[in-house]
Amino acid sequence: MSRVIVIEHVTLDGVMQAPGRPDEDRRDGFEHGGWAQARADEVMGRVMGEGISKGGPLLLGRRTYEDFYGFWPKQKDNPYTEVLDKTQKYVASGTLAERLPWANSTLLAGDAADAVADLRKQLDKDIVVLGSGELVRSLMRRNLVDEYVLMIHPLVLGSGRRLFPDDGPLTALRLVDSVTTTTA
Numbered sequence: 001m002s003r004v005i006v007i008e009h010v011t012l013d014g015v016m017q018a019p020g021r022p023d024e025d026r027r028d029g030f031e032h033g034g035w036a037q038a039r040a041d042e043v044m045g046r047v048m049g050e051g052i053s054k055g056g057p058l059l060l061g062r063r064t065y066e067d068f069y070g071f072w073p074k075q076k077d078n079p080y081t082e083v084l085d086k087t088q089k090y091v092a093s094g095t096l097a098e099r100l101p102w103a104n105s106t107l108l109a110g111d112a113a114d115a116v117a118d119l120r121k122q123l124d125k126d127i128v129v130l131g132s133g134e135l136v137r138s139l140m141r142r143n144l145v146d147e148y149v150l151m152i153h154p155l156v157l158g159s160g161r162r163l164f165p166d167d168g169p170l171t172a173l174r175l176v177d178s179v180t181t182t183t184a
Contacts, residue, residue, distance in 0.1 A: 002056065002123040003146035004116065006136050007048065008163055009036040011153050015160035016133055019153075024067060025161075032157050039153050043181040047151065049079055056125030058084075059116065061132035062093035068130075069102045090119065090127070092135050113142040120144070133161055140168065148173065151181075 009019035018024035019036035026033065060068065068084065075081045089105040092112035100107055108115035112135055119127060129136055129145075139145050150163075164171075 002120050003126045004059070004120065004129060004139060004144050005126050005147045005149060006129045006139075006145050007149040007151075008131070008136070009151045009153065010163050011035065011155045011157050011160075013156045013158065014162035014164055015157045016131070016163045017161040020067075025063070027161070028159075030160050032160060035155060035157060036151070036153055039155070039181070039183045041182045043179060044151055044183075045079075047149070047179060049083075057088035057090055057119075057123065057127055059090045059092070059119075059127050059129045059132070059135070061112075061135035062091065062096055063134075064131035065089065065091045065093070065096075065100075065102070065105070073102065090115075092116070092132075113138050113144060116144055117142065133163065136163065137165060137168070140164075140171070 008016050010016050015032075015035075017027070017030050018033035020034060021037070022033040024033045072081050072084050085103055087104060089100075089102065090108055091100060091105055092108050092115065096107055098107050108119075116127070116139060129139070136145065
C-alpha cells in the first residue's frame with residue numbers, strides 16, 4: 001500500500017496560498033503572492049527535488065494542476081520539467097473533463113478522498129501532493145495524509161489560505177527530520 005506525502009511551502013502563520021508568483025492565486029483579495037521565491041535556495045530545491053524524484057505519482061487538485069501545466073512544460077534548463085512531464089499525475093477535480101492536456105495525467109472520478117483511498121491500495125509507490133490546499137484538507141479530514149514535508153518560511157503574512165484550518169481536528173505530528181536552508 002502506498003503512502004500520501006504532502007509537500008508544502010508555509011509561513012509561520014500557516015499560510016500556503018500562492019508561494020510561487022504574485023499572480024498565482026488572488027482568491028479572497030490575497031496580495032502577497034510570490035512570498036516564497038525570495039527565500040528559495042539550493043537546499044530547498046534539493047529537498048523539493050528529492051520529494052518528486054522518487055518515481056511515485058503526483059496528486060494534484062485542479063487549480064494546482066492548471067497552474068503547473070501553464071508553467072512547467074514551458075520551462076527549460078531546470079531539473080524539474082522533465083521529471084514532471086514524465087511523472088504520472090492524478091488530478092482531483094469536479095470541473096475538468098477527461099483527456100487532460102499534460103502528458104501522463106489522469107482525472108480521478110468521483111469523490112477525491114474516496115479515489116485517493118482506492119489509489120493507496122492499488123499503488124506501491126508513495127503518492128506526492130504538491131500545493132492543492134483544498135484537496136489536502138479533504139485528505140486530512142479522512143486521515144489519508146501519512147507524511148508532511150513542510151518548507152517553513154520565517155514570515156508572517158497575517159492573511160491567506162492556511163494549510164491547517166481553524167476548524168480542523170486536533171492532530172498530533174512528530175518531527176522526523178529537519179534541514180536548515182541558507183536563507184532567513
